[in-house]
Amino acid sequence: MEQEILVSIVLPVLGSEAALDRCVRGVLAQSEARWQLLLSGSAGTRAWAEAWARRDRRIQVLPEDVAGRAAALRAGLVRCQGMFTVFLDAEHVWASDFLALTTAFLTSNTLEDMVCMEARTPEGRPTVPPRPAVYREHGQLSSVLDGEAGLSRNATWYRGELARHLRWGEYTRLAVTLLRTECAELLLPALRDESGALDYRLQARMAAKCAVNLLALSGAVHRPEPATAEQRRQREIDALAVFDEIHRRQWETDRELARLRRERMARIEQRLPLQALGAWCQALWRRVQSPSGPMATDLETRSADRSL
Known part of the structure; x- marks a missing residue:
């Protein structure tokens, strides 16, 4: 009898073969074994993916050749069969209990749509600085x-409105964020375009739909591939574009938002020639002055709902 699929894992095959191997071994080591792993990539990485598919029938290689992370996630998302979905990437190696703890949380809390854990560096530092003050509820996990057996007595669960996190950027990594599949499918429109700040953009799309639940335990080790100066610069530009989509011109009256926006601009200015920065700022200013986009509208609707 074929095993039920509880979790669909979408993994873009990007970066090096060594990183992919390390990541897939982390999936195979999960104590929760009811998963499917969907590998999506280009013709150049297909041989790596197919080698893993031959080892385990739960691993599938998608037939399309796609370029870029957003396109790979989109191709995989439409094939997810599990109750839950997670967007993994080859830079992360899961702890063996990641799927067990997150699926147990969403199974026990049927009104919640998402739960995440922390990603940490090999030295043990969180890759996204935690901000416990923004959470309105917390307690023993x-x-x-x-x-759940085997939990540390100090293990903590935090809950808060996702939109409150977004002024600082992403609150964790997509690689350690488990979603109900029907919630993940709402992200399809945001996967049409590539972005260096894709985690931040997708979390902003979720902000109108979900509260964030954080299990304050390490869910993965993050081992990033080397990035070029151009890639780091583009990541900062994309992050500022998401920031302005979310907050629009609130920085004119909110001192903290104004400070955070200045800090983002300063990081970009360090990497952009002055002439290019001026042209980019003009384009961004026109975008901010334009009518509200769907992301801003969604966040305003969520704020209105909370005030009722």
Whole structure:
């Protein structure tokens, strides 16, 4: 009898073969074994993916050749069969209990749509600085996992409105974020374009739909591939574009938003020639002055709902 699929894992095959091998071994080591792994990539990486598919029938290689992370996630998302979905990437190696803890949380808390854990560096530092002050509820993790065995007594669960996190950027990594599949499917429109700040953009899309639940335990080790100066610069530009989509011109009256926006601009200015920066700022200013886009409207709707 074929095993039920509980979790669909979408993994773009990008970067090096060594990184892919390390990542897939982390999936195979999961204590929760009811998963499917969808590998999506280009013709140049197909041989790497197919080698893994031959080892385990739960691993599938998508037939399309796609270029870029957003396109790969989109191709995989439409084939997800599990109750839950996670967007993995080859830079992360899961802890062996990542799927067990996150699926247990969403199974125990049927009104929640998403849950995440922390990603950490090989030295043990969180890759995204935690901001416990923005969470409105917290407690012992065991209390929301029906006494899940083996949890540290100090393990903590935090809950808060996702939109409150977005002024600082992403709150964790997509690679350690488990979504109900019907919630993940709402992100398809945001996967049409590539972005160096894709995690931030997708989290902003979720902000109108979900509260964030953080299990304050390490869910993965992050081992990033080397990035060029151009890639780092583009990542900063894309992050500022997302920032302005979310907050629009609130920085004119919100001092903290104004400070955070200045800091983002300063990081870009360090990497852009002055003439190019001026042209880019003019284009961004026209975009900010334009009518509200769907992301800003969604966030305003969520704010209105909370005020009722």
